[in-house]
Amino acid sequence: VPAVRQLLPEPAEVIDPVAAHAAAARPRPADRPWVALNMVASVDGATAVDGVSGGLGGPADKAVFRALRGVADWILVAAGTVRSERYGPPKTPPELQAARVDRGQSALPRIAIVSRSLDLDPDLPIFADGAPRPLLLTTADAPDAQVERLRPLADVEVVGAESVEPGAALAVLAGHGAATVLCEGGPSLNGQLIAAGVVDELNVTFSPLLVGGPSERVARGPQAAGLDLELAHLWQDGAVLLARYVRAGA
């Protein structure tokens, strides 16, 4: 575990990201699960280098990534990210699994993938034997052949006609017991969640890099009304800054 220091709201020399994220308040709104986003970005706002986020992250970002997965009931991710990052199942260590069970959660978070095309490689690690079955949230116009190809490997739920609406996706996850949903991107899904007004928390790791290039920002999509955020904490690992924001008034 890297030596993460807290700068705000009050200085603390050593922070355990797992314990701190487990202790953070995430009051479930009345009509849907709590929704947290987690992204890593360069200081100039890039979220990918050569098409993947790996060049931006480091040990502290990975620690926060694991800590947030530790508190989430469900992980929500869009198909573009699953393809480019070659997603695998959550690697929740035994002690974190035990802590989850003590809190009344399942030992492992489950992963829901949003896709219209269902163009997902069956050889992706996320579909491997023995891994928890992912849930594919798709649309009525998804190609039948893709549905049949992936059904042995994943649960499939049709959530919309042409598009998986954020509210409908969250309702499905709530029906599967989700009180806390962690969205791991990518920018197109983040943008839709922001536009729908359903983001309660944003975790951003700012990597000390300037990368330029064509990368997406943390979110893209329809212009949103704007979501006011409060800074819940700011951590530091060397030149890496790790911020947690929550929706104002949440």
Ligand SMILES: NC(=O)c1ccc[n+]([C@@H]2O[C@H](COP(=O)([O-])OP(=O)(O)OC[C@H]3O[C@@H](n4cnc5c(N)ncnc54)[C@H](OP(=O)(O)O)[C@@H]3O)[C@@H](O)[C@H]2O)c1
């Ligand atoms: N820095 C970070 O922390 C971070 C995190 C995540 C991702 N990334 C990067 O972001 C990039 C990917 O982001 P992206 O914005 O291009 O793609 P994305 O948001 O990950 O995925 C887009 C795809 O998701 C599906 N999708 C999205 N909204 C949908 C809806 N409403 N209904 C049905 N399907 C929907 C579609 O899949 P189909 O095409 O299958 O229909 C769409 O093509 C990658 O380079 C990745 O490395 C960075």
